[in-house]
Each structure stands twice: as structure tokens, then as C-alpha cells.
Amino acid sequence: MNxxxxxxxxxxxxxxxxxxxxxxxxxxxxxxxxxxxxGLHRRTVYDTTEMLIExxxxxxxxxxxxxxxxxxxxxxxxxxxxxxxxxxxxxxxxLQQRYHSTKEAEETNFFKGKEGLKTVFEDQLESKxxxxxxxxxxxxxxxxxYFKWYDKARKEKRIKARIIATDKRMKRIPLADIKxxxxxxxxxxxVNIYNDKTAIILWAREPIAIxxxxxxxxxxxxxxxxxxxxxxxx
Numbered sequence: 001m002n003x004x005x006x007x008x009x010x011x012x013x014x015x016x017x018x019x020x021x022x023x024x025x026x027x028x029x030x031x032x033x034x035x036x037x038x039g040l041h042r043r044t045v046y047d048t049t050e051m052l053i054e055x056x057x058x059x060x061x062x063x064x065x066x067x068x069x070x071x072x073x074x075x076x077x078x079x080x081x082x083x084x085x086x087x088x089x090x091x092x093x094x095l096q097q098r099y100h101s102t103k104e105a106e107e108t109n110f111f112k113g114k115e116g117l118k119t120v121f122e123d124q125l126e127s128k129x130x131x132x133x134x135x136x137x138x139x140x141x142x143x144x145x146y147f148k149w150y151d152k153a154r155k156e157k158r159i160k161a162r163i164i165a166t167d168k169r170m171k172r173i174p175l176a177d178i179k180x181x182x183x184x185x186x187x188x189x190x191v192n193i194y195n196d197k198t199a200i201i202l203w204a205r206e207p208i209a210i211x212x213x214x215x216x217x218x219x220x221x222x223x224x225x226x227x228x229x230x231x232x233x234x
Contacts, residue, residue, distance in 0.1 A: 007020065007021070007077070010077050010080075010081060011080065011081070011084070012057075013048075013051075015038075015040060015044060015048045016048055016051060016052055016055075016057075018038040018040065018048075019034055019038060019040070019045060019048045019049060019052060019058075020052060020057055020058065020071055022034050022037040022038050023058060023069055023070060023071035024071045024074070025037070027070065028061065028068040028069065028070045029068060029069055029070075030066060030067070030068060030069075031045045031046055031049070031067070031069070034049075034069065049069050055076075055080060056072060056076055056080075057071070057072050057076055057077070057080075058070060058071050058072055059072060107212065107213050107214055108210065108211070108212050108213070109210070109211045109213075110208070110209075110210055111208065111209040111210075111211065112206065112207075112208050112209075113206060113207065113208075114142065114143060114146075114207065116207075116208075116209065117142075117143065117201065117207050117209055118143070118146060120192075120199050120201070120209045120211055121146075121150055122150075123194075123197070123211070124154075124159075124192060124194045124199075125150075125153055125154060125157060125159065126195070127159060127194035127195045128159060128160075129159065129160050129161070129162070129194070130154075130159060130160075130161045130162075130192060130193070130194045131161075131162050131192070131193040131194070131221075131222060131225045132161060132162070132163040132164065132165075132190060132191070132192050132193075133164050133190065133191040133192075133193070133221075133224075133225050133228060134164065134165070134166075134187065134189060134190040134191060135163045135164065135165040135178075135190055136165070136167065136186075136188060136190055136203045137167050137169050138188060138203040139190070139201075139203055142203060142205075142207055151173060151174050152174075154174070154175065155174040155175050158175065159175065160175050160176070160177070161173065161175060161176040161177070162176070162177050162178075162179075162225075162229065163176050163177070163178045163179070164178075164179055164180070164181060164225070164228055164229065164232050165178060165179075165180055165181070166180060166181050166182065166183045166184075166185055166186040167183070167186065168180065178234075179229060179232035179233060179234055180232055180233055180234070181228070181231070181232050181233075188202055188203045188204060189201065189202055189203075190203065191221060191225075193218055193221045193222055193225060195218070196213060196214065196215040196218045197211055197212065197213050197218060198211070198212045198214070198217050198218050198221050199211045199212075200212075
């Protein structure tokens, strides 16, 4: 990830990130110098510097009747993010209340793609134990770096996992007890059971998950898991 991309993720536009990085590199600079450094039209540079000044990310001085722009301390970026969090927090809390008031009516949700699956796994961090039937190492290929964060978060919350897998590579997972079935039973579908939910996950190039919120279905899958747990071997 380059610096411009990271700044855009922090809330800057592409042009704002280009101008800000240019000023970090150049120090105090004229609009023409910024234009040459960024490849942006001079008029675009003026418009962009106005927006950055409003955000407190750059300032300017007048020297010899010419305006020299200068980047503010990069810590200002973090301050802007904190300010946004402070503004959004009451709104998010209100949305949470409204979400939970209607959540019970929801029974089945469909999730698609890597970001969708992250939502499913983060939901599991609100449970005490996760039962995983058919764990696949493909999960670590598809969500390469995500599971390092996920397993760390699960460990911090002391959420245990019992896992039934077919691939012996599934060994080093924190707070997890793992048993194995013969490899001939391997398939790309896994079932994660937690609280009163059952997540059926297809680990494919474009992964999908169906999460069913139903206590009877979850209990049925838990019973099936316990049966397979007795059959599986360390």
C-alpha cells in the first residue's frame, strides 16, 4: 500500500493526498512547484490547497507577495480521525439501539466476498465458544492476513474453539482444540456454530456464507458436531 492510498483511506481525496505528500517532500512551496511535483493543473492545486487549509492539514505564508504552502504536522491526520469518531459515536450508538431492536426479527443473512466473511467472523467474537465443522486451510489463503488479527482478538476475549478438520496443517491455532477426520471427507464447505447461530461457509475464490439465527437449528448442528467430535481423532 502506498502513502497516497493510506491517506485516502484516512479520508483524503486523491488530489488532497497528492498535494499533501508533495508538500511533505518539498517543504514550503509555491503552487507551480506543487503542480510540477504532482502533475496536477495549477487551478486544481489552488482548489485542493483551499480544502486542505480548511481541514488544517496545510497552512501558508506570504513571502515577497507570493503564497508559499506548507504541510502541517502529520499528527493532524490522527486528530481529524479522532474528531470524526467523536462526531460519529453518538450517531453510531443510536443506530446500534435501532439495530438491536430489530435484530431479533432477522433469521437468515447471506454474505458474499471477503469483506462479507469478515462480518461473519467478527460476529463470532461475541460468543463464548465456536464449533467449527470442516475447517479448511483455504480460509487462510482467501483471507490471508485477516485471521492473524481474528485469532489474536479471539485469544484476548478468551473465546475457545473446537475444530474438526481433515487437513493436518490445521494445528497452530490459539485457544483451539483440534481433531481430524480422514482426508477423503475434505470439502470446501465449513459450518461454524456459535451462540444460536449457524454459519455455512463456502471457501471459494468468491467465498459466500449463509448465517442462520435459529436456536433449534444451532442446537441440531451442535448435536451433530458432538457426534463427529467423538468419531474424530487427535
